[in-house]
Amino acid sequence: MSTLWKRIVPLLAALLTAAALGGCHGARSLDAFSVPEAFDLSRSYTITFWAKNDTNKTQTAIYERAIRDFEALYPNIRVNLRLYTDYGKIYNDVITNIATNTTPNVCITYPDHIATYLTGSNVVVPLDELFDDAKYGLGGSELLFDGPAREEIIPKFLGEGVIGGHSYAIPFMRSTEACYVNKTYVEKLGYTLPDVLTWDFIWEVSDAAAQKDADGIYPVNGQKVMIPFIYKSTDNMMIQMLRQKGADYSSEDGGILLFHDGTKSLLQTVAAHVRRGAFSTFKISSDPANVLNAGQCVFAVDSTAGSTWMGSDAPLSDISADKIVRFETAVYPVPQFDPAAPQMISQGPSVCVFNKADPQEVLASWLFAQYLLTNQVQIAYAQTEGYVPVTEKAQSDPAYQAYLHHEGSSDALYYEVKLKAAALLAEHVDDTFVTPVFNGSASLRDAAGQLIESTVKSVKRGETVDDAYFNRLFSDVTALYRLDRGSRPTGGRTEVGPLPATAKRLLAALCAAWVLIGCIFLRQQIKKRRKSSR
Amino acid sequence: MKKWIALFLALTMVFCFAACGKEDTDVKSEGVMTYAEYAAAELDSQVVVETYVQAKQSWWDNKATVYTQDKDGAYFLYNMSCSEADYEKLTPGTKIKVTGYKSEWSGEVEIIDATFEIEDGNYIAPVxxxxxxxxxxxxxxxxxxxxxxxxxxxxxxxxxxxxxxxxxxxxxxxxxxxxxxxxxxxxxxxxxxxxxxxxxxxxxxxxxxxxxxxxxxxxxxxxxxxxxxxxxxxxxxxxxxx
Missing domain, CATH: 2.40.50.140 (Nucleic acid-binding proteins)
Structure with missing residues (x-):
């Protein structure tokens, strides 16, 4: 071996090892963010904001207005808006951009999605330090706008952004689900709406509405189409039924507990009513708003944030005016198993801030994210749908209170069904819940909905839906959503246990290689010295 | 002789017309529905059709949405199981045999939960x-x-x-x-x-x-x-x- 080679070999080995170790960590990760002493107003910043609207141009206009107002306060910050109409698309794009360090600065998202983003190192900024910063934190002294103090954000909503013991999101808007009822049809069928809608009541009325005459006409609406009970988000349906029953869904530390006899029992009930033609879903049949407004439905469950589409006079509609049927719309919380202890899901957009190499850029992003909590943005956006503002400051604002209690106007801003939907959540904040967030919780949510979707389809197709079917379904859904690969909480330190044997062997081999390289190097040095001493 | 010539011409014409007729309708493989049978099938029933890709809408997570048509009618294939590699093979005109369920979503009649196999044949529907x-x-x-x-x-x-x-x-x-x-x-x-x-x-x-x-x-x-x-x-x- 020539001298040159003898020198190159150890160097190459060292470089390869370093590269291999570096490769273990994937793309170069960012340093953890820490709040700068002061915001540098002498510099210019361009930040990107990925936002979601409900295919609602008023919401788009509010985002644009918020950006204009914010840029007027901070002329050195430019905010570029990218609009989405689908949380799933935002999620996919963020995942794609994490790999290339091209995430947006501020993003509308769900905590379930943040849990996945957190599998990267320092990708999402933990907000605890920012919340408490005296100058730029919530209600901070150096803010150029009147933002809410920490205690002015509804604690329940703020807590929904905590993952692994750290806050990674601020709530932006909150909604829940509502049951939009064709009261006219309920009464035509001989029933009276109770104070609290129960599952038993809905199933009974839906079965009655599903009766048709010899010509295939449904007497309740005189049409050939009737889906008495339709549900938009079947993942929410399953999650809420399990919660109301006190049944397992997942554990706080990411355990998958969805597949049990209680779930089977709920699915059997759903199957029984599908057989009678009483139930279907958005994915299988149609948008609940369309069938409700066409007089082809009695109970339609959708988000309170979909309330402007519900009812004969809905300001927004996907069906032509000649297909809309006149009826009285009642707005209820989702059906309950125990009317004395109602429980309903809390949902709605949150905002997270992505980490960047420049802490000043992150601070600029945080200022904008915080600006979205000001009363002018909160109240304006909440009025576009059946949302409620996430701050006590905005909720108690006289302008918002006047809006909420406005009566007797045909103006779309004061659409009665929307006001009822917003009031529903405002009255039931303490009855709302969220499910544990962990890496994989988004897949578990999808799986919960899939159980219902598959059951409904199978019944409609005349398949045998029995215990063996559900066992197969559980197995298929587990595999489809990779729920058998384990999941773990994100965002905090976790005990990962002893190293596997293969990793130990790899580390031992690396150590041996280094020892060998060292020996060769030492031998060369000794030879050199001997040569020179001669 | 004239009679023979007339008979020959007549038979030739019959064969020609018959051949033309074949061009106008698809001959389906065994167990495959004609478009008329597909159109008459109940919603939520299993259907098997042979059809030709006309355009592709999207592929995501091993599901493809495809516009297809044969000589008698069209079939919209929603979220059909499809690998990314197979999606590349679904060029306009490609003949495929599709097994799925007839469904209706907001008035759109489509085939869902489908699988497919590529067959020999090519057809682009006229507008x-x-x-x-x-x-x-x-x-x-x-x-x-x-x-x-x-x-x-x-x-x-x-x-x-x-x-x-x-x-x-x-x-x-x-x-x-x-x-x-x-x-x-x-x-x-x-x-x-x-x-x-x-x-x-x-x-x-x-x-x-x-x-x-x-x-x-x-x-x-x-x-x-x-x-x-x-x-x-x-x-x-x-x-x-x-």
Whole structure:
């Protein structure tokens, strides 16, 4: 071996090892963010904001207005808006951009999605330090706008952004689900709406509405189409039924507990009513708003944030005016198993801030994210749908209170069904819940909905839906959503246990290689010295 | 001899007509439905059809959405199981055998939960002019087919000025995956049309042509007759009216 080679070999080995170790960590990760002493107003910043609207141009206009107002306060910050109409698309794009360090600065998202983003190192900024910063934190002294103090954000909503013991999101808007009822049809069928809608009541009325005459006409609406009970988000349906029953869904530390006899029992009930033609879903049949407004439905469950589409006079509609049927719309919380202890899901957009190499850029992003909590943005956006503002400051604002209690106007801003939907959540904040967030919780949510979707389809197709079917379904859904690969909480330190044997062997081999390289190097040095001493 | 010649000519004609007839309808493999049988099948029943890819809308997570048609009718394949490699093979004209379930979503009759296999054969459906059927019940008989609308006039959207919207109510924006919506009239009636982003994105001539439209332009349109609570053609070509 020539001298040159003898020198190159150890160097190459060292470089390869370093590269291999570096490769273990994937793309170069960012340093953890820490709040700068002061915001540098002498510099210019361009930040990107990925936002979601409900295919609602008023919401788009509010985002644009918020950006204009914010840029007027901070002329050195430019905010570029990218609009989405689908949380799933935002999620996919963020995942794609994490790999290339091209995430947006501020993003509308769900905590379930943040849990996945957190599998990267320092990708999402933990907000605890920012919340408490005296100058730029919530209600901070150096803010150029009147933002809410920490205690002015509804604690329940703020807590929904905590993952692994750290806050990674601020709530932006909150909604829940509502049951939009064709009261006219309920009464035509001989029933009276109770104070609290129960599952038993809905199933009974839906079965009655599903009766048709010899010509295939449904007497309740005189049409050939009737889906008495339709549900938009079947993942929410399953999650809420399990919660109301006190049944397992997942554990706080990411355990998958969805597949049990209680779930089977709920699915059997759903199957029984599908057989009678009483139930279907958005994915299988149609948008609940369309069938409700066409007089082809009695109970339609959708988000309170979909309330402007519900009812004969809905300001927004996907069906032509000649297909809309006149009826009285009642707005209820989702059906309950125990009317004395109602429980309903809390949902709605949150905002997270992505980490960047420049802490000043992150601070600029945080200022904008915080600006979205000001009363002018909160109240304006909440009025576009059946949302409620996430701050006590905005909720108690006289302008918002006047809006909420406005009566007797045909103006779309004061659409009665929307006001009822917003009031529903405002009255039931303490009855709302969220499910544990962990890496994989988004897949578990999808799986919960899939159980219902598959059951409904199978019944409609005349398949045998029995215990063996559900066992197969559980197995298929587990595999489809990779729920058998384990999941773990994100965002905090976790005990990962002893190293596997293969990793130990790899580390031992690396150590041996280094020892060998060292020996060769030492031998060369000794030879050199001997040569020179001669 | 004359009789023999006459008989020969007559037989030749019969064979020719028979051959022509074969060209006009698809011969289906065993166990495969004709379009008429598919059209008559109950919703939620299993269907097996042989059809030809006309255009692809999207592929995601091993699911493909594809516009297909045979010589008798069209089949919209929604979220069909399909690997990314197989999706590349689904070029226009490719013959496929599809097994799935007939379904209806907001008026759109489609095949869902389907699998497919590629077969030998190729066919591109000619465009059918359905302008005269706009607003009539018979239009539904051409659901999902490749169709054209001739001599349409671009009308303003509901803001009174815009020739098109990004998303149905203009809540979308350029540079995103917003569908384009526009209205066009013929014979005094106005109809809505869509450029579905996943079928024709901003790099396509159709998308670019719609963003260049002006109110009052006279155009011919081509596309697939999709259905969403009524006809909602997915436009793939826009050209000045001939």
């Amino acid at each position: 059918t002019d359905v302008t005269a059927l706009l607003g009539k019940d018979e239009l539904a008989e051409h659901q999902n087919q490749f169709v054209s609308f001739k001599g349409m006039t671009i009308e303003a959207m509901d803001d009174g000025v815009s020739p098109f919207y990004y998303s149905w109510d203009n809540s979308g924006q350029p540079g995103t995956d917003a569908d384009l919506y526009f209205n066009a009239s013929v014979n005094g009636e106005t109809y809505s049309f869509v450029v579905e982003y996943y079928l024709c994105n901003e790099t396509t001539e159709a998308y670019q042509a719609v963003t260049a439209l002006q109110v009052g332009d006279k155009v011919d349109l081509e596309g697939f007759l999709y259905w969403y609570n009524g006809s909602q053609p997915h436009i793939t070509a826009v050209s000045p009216a001939k």
